[in-house]
Amino acid sequence: MKVLINVLLIAFCITEIMVFDFSKKENINNWSITNDNVMGGLSSSKMVINDQGEGVFSGSVSTDNNGGFAMTRLPVDITLLENTAKLVIKLKGDGKKYQFRIKSEKEQRFWYIQSFQTSTETEKIALPLNAFYASFRGNKLDIENFSAKEIKEIAILIGNKKNEEFKLKINNITLQ
Numbered sequence: 001m002k003v004l005i006n007v008l009l010i011a012f013c014i015t016e017i018m019v020f021d022f023s024k025k026e027n028i029n030n031w032s033i034t035n036d037n038v039m040g041g042l043s044s045s046k047m048v049i050n051d052q053g054e055g056v057f058s059g060s061v062s063t064d065n066n067g068g069f070a071m072t073r074l075p076v077d078i079t080l081l082e083n084t085a086k087l088v089i090k091l092k093g094d095g096k097k098y099q100f101r102i103k104s105e106k107e108q109r110f111w112y113i114q115s116f117q118t119s120t121e122t123e124k125i126a127l128p129l130n131a132f133y134a135s136f137r138g139n140k141l142d143i144e145n146f147s148a149k150e151i152k153e154i155a156i157l158i159g160n161k162k163n164e165e166f167k168l169k170i171n172n173i174t175l176q
Contacts, residue, residue, distance in 0.1 A: 015081075015083070015176060016174050016175065016176050017078060017080070017081065017084065017174060017175040017176075018172065018173075018174055019076060019078065019087075019151075019154065019172075019173040019174060019175060020055070020074065020172060020173045021171075021172040022049055022053055022054055022055035022170055022171060022172060023053040023054070023171050023172060024053070025049055025053055028047055028048070028049055028055065030074055030075060031047045031055075031072050031073070031074050032072070032073055032074075033045055033046065033047065033070070033071070033072055033073075034071045034072075034073060034155075035059075035067075035069065035070045035071065036061075036062075036065075036066075036067035036068055036069050036070070037067070039066070039067070040065045040066060040067065041062065041064070041065050041066065041067020041068065041069070042062040042064045042065055042067050043059065043060060043061045043062050043067050043068065043069060043070045044059050044060055044070070045057065045058065045059025045060075045070035045071075045072065045166075046058060046059060047072045050169070052169075053171075054092070054169040054170060054171055055169070055170040055171075056167065056168070056169050056170075057072045057156055057166075057167075057168045057170065058165075058166060058167040058168070059165075059166060060163075060164070060165050060166075061158055061159065061160070061162070061163060061164050061165075061166065062163055063161065063162060063163055064163075068159050068160075068161055068162075069157055069158065069159030070157070070158055070159070070166070071101075071155050071156065071157040071158075072155065072156055073101075073153060073154065073155035073156075074153065074154050074155070075106075075152065075153050076151055076152060076153060076154055077150075077152065078150060078151040078152075078175065079149060079150050080129075080148075080149050080150065080151065080175065081175075084129065084175050084176065085128060085129060085130075085176065086126045086127060086128050086129060086175070086176050087100065087102075087126070087127045087129060087173065087174070087175055087176075088124055088125065088126050088127075088173070088174045088175075088176055089116075089124070089125045089127070089170060089172075089173050090122070090123075090124050090170070090171040090172050090173075090174075091118065091122070091123065091125065091168060091169060091170045091171060092118075092120070092121065092122045092123075092168075092169040092171075093118020093119055093120065093123070093168055093169075094118060094120060094166055094167050094168065095118060095119060095120050096117075096118055096158060096160065096164065096166055097115055097116070097117050097118070097158075097160055098115070098116055098118065098156055098157065098158050098168065099113050099114065099115050099116075099156070099157040099158075099159070100113070100114055100115075100116060100127055100132075100154070100155075100156055101113050101153075101154065101155040101156070101157060102132060102146065102151050102153065102154055102155075103151070103152050103153040103154075104146065104148030104150055104151060104152060105148075105150075105152055106152045106153070108152070109136060110134050110135060110136040110141055111134075111135055111136075111155070112132035112133065112134055112135075112145070112146040113132060113133060113134075113135045114127045114128075114131055114132045114133070118168065122171075126176075129146050129175075130145050130146060130147065131145060132145055132146035133145050133146075134146075151175075154173070156168065156170075
């Protein structure tokens, strides 16, 4: 009984789930890159950890050959807490617009998406989970916004329909 009470107390005190903490120099080998070259495009990108302990997603987006996006993605296995309401990214951007993407099932073909604008300052960007909308290949789907209890994959994508260099420095990603 005492163990159960302690577990319940711990559960009620947890208000944040760490999705990924680059500052702890976690292994980034599970982050993968998916660029528009999967459909003939010419964009390129990479994900590395710099000396300051930031995950750096950088590269070049090209609209040549019907391309125009670069994405980094990570499989996860997260069960959301009852009071989890938002995803928070601590980052230093480049003034460009990005998308944060989540999947609630491993084999799900569509993403839940929310765009965010960066500045050139270090900031925390909060994205309400219930504002992530379903999209498949750039088309909004006629289904409800994200309301699942699990997240199986996350991704960050840049695709602003123009040729551009980009660099996003990420400290951590949490669920609150």
